Amino acid sequence: MTDAIATFPDPETVLSRLPALVVGHRDAARLSVDGEITSLKFNEAARALTDEAHLVCNLPLITRKLRLNVGQTAASFDLLELFAFVRPARFTLPTIFGLAQSLSLAHPLTSDPIDEVAILGTLARCLLADLSADTYRWHKGVAATAMAMARAGWPWGPVVLGALGPRAERSGGLAAWQGLPEWEDGAPPPPPSDHSVSENEASQRLASLLGDGSEARPAQAQYSRSATHAFHPRTAQNAPNLALAEAGTGTGKTLGYIAPASLWAQKNGGPVWLSTYTKALQRQIDQELARLYPDPKERAAKTVIRKGRENYACLLNVEEAARISFAGAAGTRDAVLMGLVLRWLSHTRDGDMVGGDFPSWLGSYFGRARLGALTDHRGECLYSACAHYRRCFIERVVRKTRRAELVVANHALVMTQAASRKGDPDLPRRLVFDEGHHVFDAADSAFSAHLSGAEGAELRRWLRGRETATKGRARGLSSRVEDLLTDDDVAMGHLRDALEAARLLPGPGWLGRLTTDSPRGPYEQFLGHIRAQIFSRVSDARGPHGLECGTESPSPDLLKAADLLARAMTALSQPLTALAKRLIALLDEEADSLDSASRGRLDATARALSLRSDMVRAWGTMLADLKRTPDPAFVDWFALDRMDGREVDAGLYRHWLDPTKPFADTVLEPAHGVLVTSATLLDQRTAMEDEDWSRAETRVGASHLVLPAKRFSLSSPFDYAANTRILVVNDLRKGDVTQLAAAYRALFLAANGGALGLFTAIARLRAVHGKIMGPLEQAGLPLYAQHIDPIETGTLVDMFRAEEQACLLGTDAVRDGVDVPGSSLRLIVFDRVPWPRPTLLHKARRAAFGGALYDDMLTRLKLSQAFGRLVRRAGDRGIFVLLDAQTPSRLLSAFPDGPTPERVGLAKAIDMTRDFFNTAPSPENPER
Template sequence: MHDDVASFPSPDVILPGLPAMVVGSRMALRSDGKGGQQSLSFEDAGRALLESPHLLCNLPLIARRLRLRQMPPRADLQAYDLLELFAFVRPARFTLPTLSGLAQSLSLPHSDHQIAIPNGGRLELDIALIAPIAQRLMADLGADTYRWNKSVGATALTLARAGWPWGPMILGALSRNKAANSGGQTGVAVWQNLAEWADGPPPPAPADHAVSADEAEQQLARIIQHNLGAGSEPRPQQVAYSRAISHAFHPPEAENAPNMTLAEAGTGTGKTLGYIAPASLWAQKNAGPVWISTYTKALQRQIDQELSRLYPDPKERNSRTVIRKGRENYACLLNIEDAARISFSGAATARDSVLMGLVLRWLAYSRDGDMIGGDFPSWLGGHFGQARLSALTDHRGECLYSACSHYRRCFIERAVRKSRRADLVIANHALVMTQAAARNGDPDLPRRLVFDEGHHVFDAADNAFCAHLSGAEGADLRRWLRGRETAHKGRARGLITRIEDLIGDDLLARNHLDAIIEAARALPGPGWLQRLSGAAPRGPYEQFLMHLRAQILRRSHDRHGPHGLECGTEDSPAELLAAGNLLARALEAMMLPMKALAARLLALLDEQAASLDSASRGRLDASARSISLRAEKLAAWSQMLLDLQKPADPAFVDWLALDRSEGQERDVGLYRHWLDPSKPFAKTVLEPAHGVLITSATLRDQQTAAEDGDWQRAEMRVGASHLVLPARRFSTASPFDYQKQTRVLIVNDLQKGDLGHLATAYRALFLAAQGGALGLFTAIARLRAVHDRIQPALESHGLPLYAQHIDPMDTGTLVDLFRAEEDACLLGTDAVRDGVDVPGHALRLIVFDRVPWPRPTRLHKARRAAFGGSLYDDMLTRLKLSQAFGRLVRRGDDRGLFILLDAQTPSRLLTAFPPGLEVARVGLAEAIRITTDFFPRHAAQKPDQVP
């Protein structure tokens, strides 16, 4: 295979002699590789890991538990991490990042029912899995039937030379693999072997055939019968839902007046298939796409899986559907090529080389190049640092388009083209709104839209239609215009690099470009944050930020605290206003040539129409759009600065903010949000559409007796109240019997603010349910304090505990772990609450630390004053409680408890829960007793007593 490398030892020789280690919450267990095992303290375990490489699983998690404080691990901490081996041997294949998850993915015995361990516990079971997992993966590599042979030998050799512990062993295993040793093996440049996409003529505009209610019902029946067999019938609520929403798939009745339907469907209705039925039928009848938009990536993945019921053939599903996300989610092949060249040059660290080797293995087999929520092993972010992975995507908008040597293989361009001809495009709210704002009137924009998770439309619009004049935003724009200006490794392609060959010797365009690059010196440069705190700003932007920061600190009550600070813009001092005027002029000096350059690029499209190829035309158009967008951002910033001297515009909320994390300053800036972001959403997204469905289980606040009032508030939050024609309304209750399946308790005897009492409640309730518990928190600090207090007790009872903001894993991976391990517990904040879909016994208890009142930010205070005062607060809080409760029961046989640890919960909030469901206020001891009795499977296992 490699004539220049000596033969490598067989893993059969090396593996049996390697020590192994697993780490719990209070101790570690080590196998010496000779059949002996010993329990170690954290201090001794850490010392052992630093002295010699061990077989283990998930080094970053172990390093955190041992308090080695190295995330990602130090270069001198070597280990044979089974997760890294799995990522190499089985690229683009899913596994949970635990020993039991690895064993399950490899079809190995992985539970105490399958492995006989006398008097063993969790650690004994885990350490017994390590050797079989390593042996199976090495055996895979040596088999002639091994499926992932592309560049495997070249990549393994490169990583072995970089010092990866697994490298020599992998090469030894590959020596038995005939296919890996064949002459057809290529080098590590796997991007060269990716399939190219083929372009075609633009598709014609879709037709306007309606989907009737009867047709929607028939399509739904076909989908269900195809999956469950003849005689299967949809649920009545699902049929009614599918029939009602067919209105959104009729031709529009007036200009700028889409057929809009608001559909509230209780959990268990089956709304996903309910809207897929008419949406897929409309796409087939009219040869046009329907875009299905979600708020979370978790639901995007879930809908993609659900589409297998509509298109059981994977090839058909791949041709008819596509997942769309922002460019920053996809692997950029040019960035990867650049990073690989640096990583394998000998100048990079061993960890950089290992990361690139694993990325290249994944790249060769990825379905769509999605690194965030796709088939990329997301837990690698905890191993190597999320920033390293981010650098491999186009997260700064630096794409060269057709000038890129990888343009024809680009995952992003492939997805864009697929979405033009697909039946169903699974997107997200942020992408839909951003594209609509950037390309209003473009024929590529969807005309049929389904917004699932519709209760998040207001928040998504708030994020899409705002302006932030901050240090980080300004520095990012400078980097986009001028490229990298320091000697730091890596690269950043400035505007000159991206368009110089397009403008050629066009003197007018070149003059505009030179003016832009020179004017961009006014933006914050490298080191701007340190210069602000040292009162040594450079240029008008940093000068303005220095005065802005000083005003925030003067007007704040807790200037030395760990959290971010805010203050208003009213009565700003003269020096801040003067600095704002100076910056506005500097931004205008940049904006004018940017607008002129964008116009010139579009003019070149017309002037050179006879000579331009299609790729160059596409680049000119894309470059003009991109430059125009950033010119519009500069115009918005300039207007914000000028408005500092005027009375406040009632349509907007402006404020100053200093962003801090654990006492460290991260950013500072002037912020502007719409008071009602549903207005620009309605104008930009809804009005151009022909049909829109906005659906959720919690669109309405079920507080008032007047149903019309509930709908009016829902319509206000999703923009329907700003349209010419009224939206149609539909609602159906959940088919679940919540009175029999659930209970809601409010614990009324905990001392507020006492973290010890709070931790006691979580520990005792989690043990009473014997796991399957989701702990929700309104503050990260309380989550961390409770986690540290309860983890040892839970682990001693065999209950795994995972936590957002603590474990070095992304939220999606944490939820996957929680779902897979029936008795696990998970702690999290809003992102976990919104992203959890765990049917079955794995989620049977939800404990909320406090009433989730809105944070009293300046933006919320302004909206509170405009939208009803305390009634607005109550509405938002009830919706959050309702959404959290909705996680508990996901199918007909689920049972669960919802417990709120806040004695001051007002009764007026309790309508957040299903009608007729009794809410009991009890003491903690009674809540523990009820929890124990509610789950008879665990009745014989009593939790420890509450102190």
Template sequence: MDIVQFPAPSRRLLLPDVPALVAGARRAVWLTADGEVETIDLDEARRRLQRDTLLVCHARSLARRLNIDRFVALDVLELYAFVHPARFVVPTPRGLAEALGLPRPDGAEDDALTLIRATSQLLTDLTDPEREEKSDPVAIAWFMGVGGQGYSWNWAPFVLSALGVPNGPPGGRALGAFQVWKRMAEWEDGPPEPPPGQIPVHANDARRRLSDLLQSGMRGGKAAEPRPQQSDYASAVSTAFTPRNHPGTPNLVLAEAGTGVGKTLGYLAPASLWAEVNRGPVWISTYTRNLQHQIDGELDRLHADPAVKARKVVLRKGRENYLCLLNLEEAIASLPSQPVFATALGLMVRWVAATRDGDMQGGDFPGWLPDLVGRARTVTLADRRGECIYSACQHYRKCFIENTIRRARKADIVIANHALVMIQAALGGEDTAAPTRYVFDEGHHVFDAADSAFAGHLTALETSELRRWLLGAEGGRSSRARGLKRRVEDLVAGDDEGAALVDEVVMAARALPGEGWANRMKDQMGTGAAEAFLLMVHRQVHTRAHGRDSFYSLETETAEPVDGLVAAADELEKALGRLQHPLEELAKRLTARLDNEAAELDSDTRRRIEAICRSLQRRGGVTLKGWRDMLKAVGQPTPSGFVDWYGIERQDGRDLDIGMYRHYIDPTIPFVATVGAQAHGMVVTSATLTDGTGDVEQDWLAASVRTGAVHMAWPALRASVPSPFDYPARTRVMVVTDVRKDDLVQVAAAYRELFLAAGGGGLGLFTAISRLRAVHQRIAEPLEMAGLPLYGQHVDGLDVSTLIDIFRGEEQACLLGTDAVRDGVDVPGRSLRLIVFDRVPWPRPDILHRARRDAFGAKRYDDMITRLRLKQAFGRLVRRADDMGVFVLLDPMMPSRLAGAFPEGVELRRVGLAEAVRVTRDFLAPPPSDGQPPAEPRLLEAKPED
């Protein structure tokens, strides 16, 4: 991206003369530009918001808290996104202060003052004449400011004044500045990469590389000290980086490394060395995006130069994670007629020009921005499934996705996720050659990832999405979705048989659900074979499922189908056959062109044909075949090794999807048959890989079952490296015996008192969203009175990663969440010092779980899953040697056999709530600074020291 230079003859700092407002659960602070402070109730805050223009932080969150729809405000986060695009910030006053080097606020009054200080600092940053820009801030800000009646960006006058051009740019260049792709560099193709070598990495080699990485980290200013456990771990996993001895079976290492061992650098040591000496990539796979970026950060130790690292290390995700430049261009083209989107698109353009790789899910894209300015012109600009036209797109050679794919082919380390790795191995990916070395971090999730990757869902959403991919936008909808005919018409031009196959596809696709299917399901009036089948499924679910009047999802068995269901399944199976045949034949004809016209086809056309053929084969040869197999089983016994059911997916009582589902009982079987068969070496690692029964062989057997190692032809090397942390001294684990878990008043009171006793830093985990919301409603106000802000998943409207960023950045904050918050969260230090679980996290007793329970040991299987969840939750508490934490379970019915979830030597105490509160307060009290014992905290002053 080119650097944009612009003159600045008369830069002047113009600050908004408006009050700042910060609101909590019960009270708000109003700070005038002159420094007058007033504490007001929320009703008064609502009145003032609707009357005045205010300075705020995250206007949408404030609107939810005050229960109002819209108000005029200057949102400091919008200004930050404009001034510092693609630069991280926690979206709170404290987060702004830390990002801008301002004094850390302490309390609501300081928060309000920070908004004024942050505004001044951000505008001052714009006045810097040496500041480098990758997009034109003058033209973009000016267009955002004159975007249309009622939609102008309120910050525009202040930004333009700071830039020295209060009247905007010279005429005619404003909207053109939004076309940032014109200044983006094109990627270049290189020759195919040769296959990697087979030079082994021995244990001593891995230890030496680890030592080098640690020393490099010290020179780079990051704390890194040699740990014997880490060196032992690196030595053990190096076995996966030696040549395999048996075809179709990798050298597999199952490696459990306790928290604090440093397993990331432990496996990166042999992985990076193998990649260098053999000139082939090692794929590091994770379950969560958060860990992907943590691993990427660790690799700064190996490649301090960002330019070198960009060549050697690549993050790979599915296409839907990246911004699509064609979507961006079409959104910008609509701006003159839709000025309401000027602010959103202006901020998006600033980010696109500055981003590292266009990643909109966990990369440098602000996760809070869609909530701030709307999803319509932010996350919806990502590459949508099935719409990519590959080399037919004018932005193909600047495309973020295509560039990432090509960089990955030449990289040493590719950081991907379990889902992408499994789908690419099963169906063939966009990379020219399959990797031969893998590391599966968060290995305890391999089973769940494989379950998702290899399942079959014959549902309304899946089938209607296929229709959209085949037919494009219908019914006058505004969309650039091009049907198959438009995508391939030039490729089959002059080929009458090919064109006839396309027409067959178009005709057969009309059997799939079209626009408005949900309303027709509700009215019991389906059209086409697919909707007729789904209507019969709907009838069976509502006839047989328990709790059909509840707000939650419903399901029922496929046995003994209701009258008409078998006939509807038969009709749909035939209809899908009429669709599958021409799709497969078309793929064959296009593939033949690659051979027959090898001398004439240019490279871009070849790639386009290859991409289209992959899609046709996946949807025709895999998806449709799988659906047809499912339909053939309707009224028949389910094939061995699978479990089928019918279900209706609901959210808050509203039907979202309906259909037939098929899952492997053991999804590691296809995982081993795909990834395992092509890999030469594979590490599956986690801090919670084994079970906690106390029987070593039984615990490792559980790890082998959950990772698929039991299906490998050659046994895995097992390695276990204990945590160096002193858990008995640094943690406390308690089960509260006198709180009724079905009484939410008692449960909420327990959360309130425990959070207050800890002085914040509390993570509340829930097994149901309804329970989380009920507790949040009851405790938000008393916690705020004690100076402890409370955040909630499914309450605050923020994405999970943003909530965790806020929680991590504020030591006094508390957070309520579900599974998504429990897994893969890294919050070191005092920001997380207490975990409270509302009840034992038993697996949900649904049809799929029942089948697996029967297959994997009944009660033992339930216990294994539950211990794993408790292990994962407990593992969030101590992330550094000096961390301290308390783990509390509000469930007197917790059986003692689950105590194996906690480290050896940690005592599980059964106590009353009052005792749990006392232990929490005493154990987590910050050390006194003057040698005197800490004073007994009062409710309104319960603030931990920094």
């Protein structure tokens, strides 16, 4: 231990000797140790940060602005790291404003670096005072973790120890996982009853949720009553009560379906699953459930946020990473990451590292791959063989799910669970699919098959474990089940055969061999022939984007390679299937001697083996189909995936032409009641309402069911005519990025920020960002950008929401499901009509679902979703601008009734934007 650590320096002495630096959108500001504030240019700030340690906030974002790497800077004291340590599992925006807000401190009204640099010291002192206080809440493991991080070189380590004072001498281990509570099993819950939920009951529950004195919302009450159709007893097998509900923005559909769903769960003693497409809506529903269960303990017992295994911290992975990080061989950054993870681990609500209470901005600090290695994203769980099984977050969530009343899940999880556990009585029988317009896309992903290099390499790793001597670990199938099979020669024989057959899958270094035309084995050789066929058939192989071609008339060499690989797939699928069956047989043969934990391991491993065996057999069928007449139910193609011009994968891909068919078979038919809801289920409101609903039913799988769905639609209560404008700019030259950037710049300035720029291509987003960043910064308008700023999308949106003059550029993830009410979002600018990408898959679906009418429908739905971001609550005002002169008039029905879209020149659009926001609204529609 160094002397500095041993003496626990006085925090105030350290801070008084530490200059502070803030890098803004135009320039930087530095506060010297003498209290002098000076303005710096970016090159001067970069030099200062390189030469000397500073007090900063969000070092990765600062280094991006200054065009530095984090490793080039001196060991700076980042306030965000201190906050994550002092207040673990607590939310803050990764900005000075966010820290001040989280600490209940005053913040300058401007984001000028000159104003902000003076409060960095105050923020640091506030956090360190927390540590010193007798009332400090997050004391578990604090001293031991700080000591380990200090020894590893964390700049804040000695300061934190000094703030802890005598408590820093207390002993305590780093094993945060050992302090977690253990879960307990209980008897399986009985099956739910079949009591109906009446319309009157739903109305009464909704009124109770809203509380006394709440504003009357007739549309919401009507929605809640109509939604009860999904909560009546089923009258025939494989014929669920399906309700399709379109509810315009502002209807209040979330509480509208929570009312009957919660009633059904309580009356019948069974769970209702509320499924979303985005994590943002999962969080929103979780917040709304506080109305139903005001007591946090009751809410924790009766509701659960359910995600895939890859979202939760794996305690065994964390333990092994911590041991490596604090052993002395790892770098400081690894130790800092693990220290912050251990602090979070001791105080997290549910162990969710993706969208939960884990600081999302840490991904940009330390790399998403490092964080991903702390979860079970490869399916390597040891189940009951793991030393941490009884404390496992995932196992706890699974058990809570069985006894919860409301389970907030996501479409992908619901579909994969249903596909892998078909016929399982534990599967949910009452479902609500919010963001129902995404059901088609979620099903398309869940029920597809990809025979690619990455998929094959992942399967090999799952079976054989890590086969190289690189840092880290991967447990193969043997390490997960061998101890259960040592006395069973048959099972051990199947295991050995499977591991031997797995050698034919892509091995370590497969991608490098593929790109240098030196493949090994039948799998890699098949990929090599795919790559050759793609290059021979595409018209332009240059550029950064991926390439694809059809599977028709494959070359003789490719067919020969496919035959060899098909035989290899058979050699692999047979022992996988046999081993899965043997494990299931052992559950029966050894029923009297197996403990519940071992039974759980065998059952889980058998399911995992069956899934992968099914996948390998599907690959074999795809290979055989290359020389047969194509199955009209599927679309097959060859693809070469690229990222920024670099090849990352290649393979044979198969998707259902209509993925709602397997969705209906595996999810809808077994259910008893389902509500599918969205603000944009219908393509457009026309006199041909049945035709509009028919398209909606096709998109969600209702057309595959025996009984017709109950359909209802409610319009938004907002006065769009008074509060919104829709402009189509008709004098920009398409493809001219300079003109496009000028339009974004001028419109953002006219609105004085609060602007969301949407793009249909990342390349255009990046080009426009580079051209408008400087002018916006000069005007004092912060500019954030997806795919550019080293911050995950959800946090970027949070930062944008918090600053009324900020601007944000983004693509699909920002367009769909983002909720930014108030003045922070008052202008949306879309770069061009969001036509569907002209892929081979889309080409096939276009031909099957209506040709140009299908394109128009998809495009209108995207425009409608984008417009829906603009007005989120009563009183919101805003302008929607589409920068595409070639916008067909038939697409403009995507927008709500009220505002009439206007085709204007750019100059006129700028003037209208400026005038709109400079005009005081009427008393009935106050400005937000």
